[in-house]
Amino acid sequence: MNRSTMRAAKFVGDDKIEIIEKPVPSIKANEVLLKVAYDGLCGSERRVFHGGFPFVPGHEMSGEIVEVGAKVEALRPGQRAIVYLLDYCGKCAACHEGDTHLCENRKGLIGWTWDGGYEEYISAPSSMIYPVDASFPLDLGVLALDTFGTSFHALRKSNFDPHKPTLVIGCGPLGLGVITILKKHYHAEIVYAGDLSGYRLKMAENIGAIPICVDKDKVEDSIRAQIKGDIDTVIEIVGSSSTLLASMCLVKRNGKVVLLGEPVKEFVIERKTSWLLKDFIIQRSFYFPWSEIKDNIFFIQQNEPIVRSLITNVYPLEKIAEAFSVFFGSDSGKVLIKL
Ligand SMILES: [Zn+2]
Ligand SMILES: [Zn+2]
Numbered sequence: 001m002n003r004s005t006m007r008a009a010k011f012v013g014d015d016k017i018e019i020i021e022k023p024v025p026s027i028k029a030n031e032v033l034l035k036v037a038y039d040g041l042c043g044s045e046r047r048v049f050h051g052g053f054p055f056v057p058g059h060e061m062s063g064e065i066v067e068v069g070a071k072v073e074a075l076r077p078g079q080r081a082i083v084y085l086l087d088y089c090g091k092c093a094a095c096h097e098g099d100t101h102l103c104e105n106r107k108g109l110i111g112w113t114w115d116g117g118y119e120e121y122i123s124a125p126s127s128m129i130y131p132v133d134a135s136f137p138l139d140l141g142v143l144a145l146d147t148f149g150t151s152f153h154a155l156r157k158s159n160f161d162p163h164k165p166t167l168v169i170g171c172g173p174l175g176l177g178v179i180t181i182l183k184k185h186y187h188a189e190i191v192y193a194g195d196l197s198g199y200r201l202k203m204a205e206n207i208g209a210i211p212i213c214v215d216k217d218k219v220e221d222s223i224r225a226q227i228k229g230d231i232d233t234v235i236e237i238v239g240s241s242s243t244l245l246a247s248m249c250l251v252k253r254n255g256k257v258v259l260l261g262e263p264v265k266e267f268v269i270e271r272k273t274s275w276l277l278k279d280f281i282i283q284r285s286f287y288f289p290w291s292e293i294k295d296n297i298f299f300i301q302q303n304e305p306i307v308r309s310l311i312t313n314v315y316p317l318e319k320i321a322e323a324f325s326v327f328f329g330s331d332s333g334k335v336l337i338k339l
């Protein structure tokens with residue numbers, strides 16, 4: 001590396017982002033320096049966009065390895081790679097059982113506890129760097145992370161029945177990922193997709209879901225009026241009290257609510273007999289194990305055109321504030337920053 005400084009996005013709060021020059025990170029013996037190609041915007045970054053953040057955010061990135069530390073043996077400069085979120089230990093009980101995403105000694109999360117991908121170069125332990133084939137497009141590499149990784153893991157864990165109706169509430173990128181997997185991998189027969197945004201409902205319909213226009217003041221009633229029969233599995237991907245409550249009320253007896261949404265505020269659940277007097281399961285699922293990445297990439301390769309159709313906007317780093325405004329405005333699918 002002969003460059004000493006690089007461009008990076010500084011989130012200063014009030015929906016403002018400045019582009020600054022900062023030093024290119026130096027790497028330790030077990031680390032890798034990656035030149036970032038793409039970074040995906042994530043719904044979980046709403047807080048940092050509004051409130052500002054001490055680190056450079058960005059945790060869904062792909063790129064090219066430019067330098068490896070002295071103790072890194074399995075990776076080399078020139079390889080393309082995607083970056084796993086967590087610095088997991090590989091030794092604890094969770095890691096031993098394959099649950100790297102639930103590591104008991106995790107040292108941090110890129111883009112949250114150290115600088116992430118809204119900058120030209122990132123450093124990370126080699127254990128977080130997943131090399132991909134030279135032919136695998138790096139924009140799709142981003143989707144192998146949260147969009148298809150988190151959604152695939154939730155569905156694998158849920159044991160849902162593809163022959164029974166499923167309802168997805170929230171058709172942002174994660175919801176669209178869930179719908180794509182439901183239709184193209186599990187061949188689920190009836191998938192209802194609820195959202196406020198007509199744009200996102202159209203995207204969901206194009207993948208094969210039945211669109212449900214949600215009234216945000218009457219979430220449960222507006223959904224109930226547009227579905228036929230019982231809903232066996234509800235996948236909640238909004239993270240609001242009203243959508244969680246509606247999910248709990250709408251799911252049939254002995255059914256399952258999969259909670260993927262990330263709440264911005266506390267959940268406050270109203271006491272209602274339609275969930276109180278019923279047997280059902282709420283399953284929370286967070287991110288995904290390292291071991292699932294291989295199968296997720298295979299799925300993306302097999303379904304490349306439809307997966308790529310989820311990417312609706314690509315912006316340069318200089319336009320990152322505009323990218324976030326468009327993304328949180330709901331008339332978009334997956335939004336990427338191209339470095
Ligand atoms: Zn994310
Ligand atoms: Zn561990």
